Amino acid sequence: MLHVAVASRAFRRYSTYRAATVAGIFTNSVFGVIYSYAYLALWRANPSAGGYDSQDAVTYVWLGQALLMTIALWGGGATDDLAERIRTGDVAIDLYRPVGLVGWYLASDLGRAAYHLLTRGLAPTLIGLIAFRIALPSSPVTALAFGVSVVLAVVVSFAIRFLVASTAFWLLDQSGVKVMSGAFAIFFSGMMLPLVLFPGWLGTLALGLPWASYVQVPADIWLGRHSGADLASALAFQVLWAVVLLAACHGVLRLATRKVVVQGG
Amino acid sequence: MTPTAQGPAPHGPAALIEVVDLERTFDVRRRVEGRRRRVRESVVAVRDLSFEVAAGEMVGYIGPNGAGKSTTIKMLTGILVPTGGHVRVGGLDPSRDRVELARRIGVVFGQRSTLWWDLPLRDSFDLLQKMYRIPPQRYRANLDRFVELLDLGDRLDTPVRQLSLGQRMRGDIAAALLHDPEVLYLDEPTIGLDVVSKSRLREFLRALNGERGTTLLLTTHDLQDIEALCDRVIVIDRGTAVYDGSLGGLHARGGSTRTLVVDLVDEAAPIDVPGATVRRIEGPRQWLSFPSDASAAPIVAAVASAYDVADLSIQEPAIEDVIRDLYSRGA
Numbered sequence: 001m002l003h004v005a006v007a008s009r010a011f012r013r014y015s016t017y018r019a020a021t022v023a024g025i026f027t028n029s030v031f032g033v034i035y036s037y038a039y040l041a042l043w044r045a046n047p048s049a050g051g052y053d054s055q056d057a058v059t060y061v062w063l064g065q066a067l068l069m070t071i072a073l074w075g076g077g078a079t080d081d082l083a084e085r086i087r088t089g090d091v092a093i094d095l096y097r098p099v100g101l102v103g104w105y106l107a108s109d110l111g112r113a114a115y116h117l118l119t120r121g122l123a124p125t126l127i128g129l130i131a132f133r134i135a136l137p138s139s140p141v142t143a144l145a146f147g148v149s150v151v152l153a154v155v156v157s158f159a160i161r162f163l164v165a166s167t168a169f170w171l172l173d174q175s176g177v178k179v180m181s182g183a184f185a186i187f188f189s190g191m192m193l194p195l196v197l198f199p200g201w202l203g204t205l206a207l208g209l210p211w212a213s214y215v216q217v218p219a220d221i222w223l224g225r226h227s228g229a230d231l232a233s234a235l236a237f238q239v240l241w242a243v244v245l246l247a248a249c250h251g252v253l254r255l256a257t258r259k260v261v262v263q264g265g
Numbered sequence: 266m267t268p269t270a271q272g273p274a275p276h277g278p279a280a281l282i283e284v285v286d287l288e289r290t291f292d293v294r295r296r297v298e299g300r301r302r303r304v305r306e307s308v309v310a311v312r313d314l315s316f317e318v319a320a321g322e323m324v325g326y327i328g329p330n331g332a333g334k335s336t337t338i339k340m341l342t343g344i345l346v347p348t349g350g351h352v353r354v355g356g357l358d359p360s361r362d363r364v365e366l367a368r369r370i371g372v373v374f375g376q377r378s379t380l381w382w383d384l385p386l387r388d389s390f391d392l393l394q395k396m397y398r399i400p401p402q403r404y405r406a407n408l409d410r411f412v413e414l415l416d417l418g419d420r421l422d423t424p425v426r427q428l429s430l431g432q433r434m435r436g437d438i439a440a441a442l443l444h445d446p447e448v449l450y451l452d453e454p455t456i457g458l459d460v461v462s463k464s465r466l467r468e469f470l471r472a473l474n475g476e477r478g479t480t481l482l483l484t485t486h487d488l489q490d491i492e493a494l495c496d497r498v499i500v501i502d503r504g505t506a507v508y509d510g511s512l513g514g515l516h517a518r519g520g521s522t523r524t525l526v527v528d529l530v531d532e533a534a535p536i537d538v539p540g541a542t543v544r545r546i547e548g549p550r551q552w553l554s555f556p557s558d559a560s561a562a563p564i565v566a567a568v569a570s571a572y573d574v575a576d577l578s579i580q581e582p583a584i585e586d587v588i589r590d591l592y593s594r595g596a
């Protein structure tokens with residue numbers, strides 16, 4: 001129950017920034033419109049690029065905008081709190097508590113993600129639906145699978161951001177690593193361009209990296225491109241990365257307490 | 266046991282905290298003039314440290330800045346792994362059983378808060394109840410008791426960021442005690458507090474130890490904290506214990522002296538009585554010093570019988586002086 005309390009506290013904390021939420025939704029929508037027209041032009045030139053039709057392509061754009069904050073593509077969220085607490089040494093207090101650090105911050109980040117999904121996720125989706133007639137999930141099973149996939153996307157993204165924040169134990173500041181990690185995330189998540197358009201080996205590589213879990217996998221599930229065993233393996237791909245990366249988080253944390261000074265007396 | 270730790274008799278199997286030959290070194294890289302790469306160096310923060318603390322003791326853990334106090338506490342609580350020796354707290358190996366141990370200890374930092382900045386005090390406490398899985402009845406009883414003793418009643422709904430330092434400190438102490446810890450570590454709990462807040466805090470800690478037998482380990486630079494609370498002091502300098510014993514013993518060990526201040530009716534030659542020597546004369550007032558462990562009575566009697574005395578007073582040695590002496594002797 002503790003983790004539920006932690007998550008709901010994070011949800012409430014983010015919900016106090018109303019103006020930021022509205023401004024963010026506006027920004028997402030503007031980018032959604034720009035990307036939509038760019039993609040429509042692209043798909044007019046090649047009507048079946050990457051196996052998408054033009055409606056799929058526009059749907060992909062609005063799903064990307066909806067997931068942008070939910071998965072904290074640029075970094076941020078609970079892991080920024082962690083990096084700051086490592087920098088100031090307050091992380092010592094977190095370590096004195098009878099709960100695992102990873103689970104604690106994950107709960108907090110899931111609370112934040114839930115808030116962002118309901119605001120900065122839902123609003124652009126509705127705008128896309130009205131303005132561009134984006135496709136909706138074809139069945140309740142697809143919708144449910146999409147929901148599971150989004151949760152897994154947040155977990156994978158959290159684990160990567162946690163690892164980035166942990167570098168502060170050694171580097172004192174995560175910002176350089178965070179910028180670099182953000183660049184990888186934008187490119188390899190499919191946020192800029194669907195990974196299905198990546199040519200040859202680059203496409204194969206991109207579809208195997210953890211960032212594919214962020215946008216490409218949930219979007220393909222929404223679009224109904226995975227079904228049956230294929231759907232199961234798409235979700236299994238996300239689960240696998242989530243497990244591997246969370247294990248890495250635990251490992252790095254153990255290493256940090258063994259090797260590193262917690263800042264401050 | 267190290268020869269430097271001149272301690273009271275070992276506490277036997279009842280020891281709650283057991284530290285044996287503890288050592289912690291840190292690898293640091295240092296820039297050296299004329300070399301391209303930084304040089305790796307080992308810095309010793311704690312070495313050859315051994316002591317035991319029995320359940321229910323109130324121990325002062327003091328030493329100059331950088332002596333290794335915080336490093337020791339980090340190892341006792343399990344957030345830092347020792348590089349040598351061993352630590353047991355309540356039968357657990359802190360770094361291996363950190364999470365389990367965390368349920369049985371409380372930690373208070375003067376300079377950091379364990380409370381959530383943006384939450385009202387009450388919400389922080391509720392979160393802690395869930396975190397430590399405190400039974401609801403126990404939680405309510407403890408909360409009521411601490412709110413009353415620490416006078417937090419009208420502050421429960423205030424966000425932590427709006428509390429004064431003294432209020433926040435009291436909130437932190439309540440937070441550290443809600444789960445009935447066996448040991449409470451206090452790292453400079455009175456830093457920055459005013460005189461009234463300090464003495465109230467000390468009173469509370471004394472009552473806590475009396476009522477519940479909570480073991481206290483206190484680091485501080487305010488020696489009044491120690492004098493008010495601790496029967497036992499461990500002095501650490503350069504990572505190792507230079508004294509472990511009673512506060513009184515610290516005086517004796519420091520070779521300290523008490524001072525008898527005599528106000529004579531008239532100016533006179535230096536007073537000559539057995540067992541005391543004159544240190545200073547100002548008009549009719551004279552300062553006589555005598556060993557701390559000697560009785561003042563015969564000296565007072567001798568002075569009173571041989572001179573016309575207007576007034577007498579005895580000054581105890583300042584513990585600060587004794588400890589300063591101890592630090593510099595280690596150098």
